[in-house]
Amino acid sequence: MNFDALAVLFVTIFVWFATQTLKFLIVVFYEKKITMDIYLSTGRMPSSHSAVVSAMTIGMAIIYGFDSPYFVICLLF
Numbered sequence: 001m002n003f004d005a006l007a008v009l010f011v012t013i014f015v016w017f018a019t020q021t022l023k024f025l026i027v028v029f030y031e032k033k034i035t036m037d038i039y040l041s042t043g044r045m046p047s048s049h050s051a052v053v054s055a056m057t058i059g060m061a062i063i064y065g066f067d068s069p070y071f072v073i074c075l076l077f
Contacts, residue, residue: 008059015055019048053077 023046024038038044057074064070 004063008056008063011059012052012056016048016052019046019051022046023048 020039023044024036027038027044028034042049053074057071057077060068060071060074
């Protein structure tokens with residue numbers, strides 16, 4: 001695995017963690033309860049799936065270009 005692909009992987013993992021943290025803070029603020037299981041749960045907004053796919057797609061476009069098959073696969077995903 002080359003450095004560029006590794007950078008996309010780390011950024012994607014960071015985006016997932018940041019999105020889940022934002023989701024945790026929203027739950028704490030509005031529902032006044034602290035639950036750590038929000039990091040492993042699905043659903044609610046902001047969508048960590050959408051954030052991860054968007055980060056991965058943009059990363060592939062920046063590294064490999066908009067005409068690469070990697071970008072197209074991520075875009076369709």
